[in-house]
Amino acid sequence: MGEKGRQVTSVKKTEAPVTLKQAEMQELLEELLVRLGEDPERDGLVRTPERMERALQYLTRGYQQDAEKILKDALFDVSYDEMVIVKDIEMFSLCEHHMLPFFGKVHVAYIPNGKVIGLSKIPRLVDIFARRLQVQERLTTQIAETIQRAIEPQGVGVVIEARHLCMMMRGVEKQHSAAVTSSMLGVFRDCQETREEFLSLIRARAGNGS
Numbered sequence: 001m002g003e004k005g006r007q008v009t010s011v012k013k014t015e016a017p018v019t020l021k022q023a024e025m026q027e028l029l030e031e032l033l034v035r036l037g038e039d040p041e042r043d044g045l046v047r048t049p050e051r052m053e054r055a056l057q058y059l060t061r062g063y064q065q066d067a068e069k070i071l072k073d074a075l076f077d078v079s080y081d082e083m084v085i086v087k088d089i090e091m092f093s094l095c096e097h098h099m100l101p102f103f104g105k106v107h108v109a110y111i112p113n114g115k116v117i118g119l120s121k122i123p124r125l126v127d128i129f130a131r132r133l134q135v136q137e138r139l140t141t142q143i144a145e146t147i148q149r150a151i152e153p154q155g156v157g158v159v160i161e162a163r164h165l166c167m168m169m170r171g172v173e174k175q176h177s178a179a180v181t182s183s184m185l186g187v188f189r190d191c192q193e194t195r196e197e198f199l200s201l202i203r204a205r206a207g208n209g210s
């Protein structure tokens with residue numbers, strides 16, 4: 001593999017060049033290490049391209065998953081019409097601008113209109129959208145809109161509090177503040193009382209550490 005990787009940079013006229021598209025992912029990652037000033041042959045790095053490939057595939061596996069399909073198997077008819085809340089869902093994602101992690105908590109609420117989603121599917125839904133290259137704002141609205149389409153509830157509210165390593169590690173962020181985004185649909189948007197109930201329920205156990 002090391003030999004092959006080197007062909008990328010030293011192509012002879014008589015051979016067909018190995019183009020970027022033909023190169024294996026691990027060859028590209030090995031070349032990335034070289035460009036960063038590293039020696040990919042040294043002990044600690046020999047298997048790094050292989051590990052990076054696996055890690056990157058895991059962290060972006062949401063592209064292979066279909067949120068609507070997963071929800072379809074977990075919808076139930078009920079007459080319950082109080083607010084359903086799943087809060088403090090752990091979220092790990094990669095920002096699409098730097099491919100660095102951002103992570104935090106997601107709070108999801110909705111008021112049913114005849115249908116509910118199996119509770120365990122809500123964190124699953126968060127995961128499917130988080131395991132892609134994202135911006136926090138889009139992640140927030142994708143979660144809300146997918147629930148809206150799946151069960152057409154009276155309304156949906158999603159709040160994400162997250163910290164971004166691309167800001168923290170690069171010294172852009174002055175304090176240890178979290179970015180907060182929200183998406184409010186239906187009654188959560190139109191009715192201040194509903195929205196406030198949601199927000200106060202989130203706050204109720206916030207500041208709990210962790």
Ligand code: ZN
Pocket residue numbers: 095096097098099100164166167
């Ligand atoms: Zn970023």
